Amino acid sequence: MKRLHIILLVFIAIAIGLLVSFMGNLSTYETIASARQKEGKSVTIIAKLDNSQPIEYNPVKDPNYLSFHIEDTLGNHAKVIYHYGKPYDMEKAERIVLRGKMNGDVFEISQKDGILIKCPSKYKDDPETARKNLSQTQ
Secondary structure, eight states: OOHHHHHHHHHHHHHHHHHHHHHTTOOOEEOHHHHHHTTTSEEEEEEEEOTTSOOEEOTTTOTTOEEEEEEOTTSOEEEEEESSOOOTTGGGOSEEEEEEEEETTEEEEOTTTOEEEEOOOTTOOOHHHHHHHHHHHO
16 A cells, blocks of 8 residues: 555544534433433423523522422423522523533533524514614614
8 A cells, every 4th residue: 555545544443533523512402301201311491581480590599599480391390409609691682501510400510511592583673674774874
């Protein structure tokens, strides 16, 4: 074999090794019910904030404790404990992406896992209001 062929084979082997290692990082979204079945394992859930339950956050008492309730698309409910500060505009969120572990009926999120808030777009406007604003500026 030529030296170039050996170098190309080594490069291809390294590329395949990297691709296989990244495949382990791919995750799927779970429901609350399936997260309960995988208790203690790190999972990702998409849910919405359950506004019928209160949000417990007192930064004076403990700034690294936030508690709230979520509901997934199948109607399952769970309490969430987040060991970090409260995300900005959490109450306005359409959807919340949570990464953490289920412990019994409580979904616990550490600081390294986190919460991603999906807020409604601030660019959604009423077309009629946008036209009025545009005509006023001209």
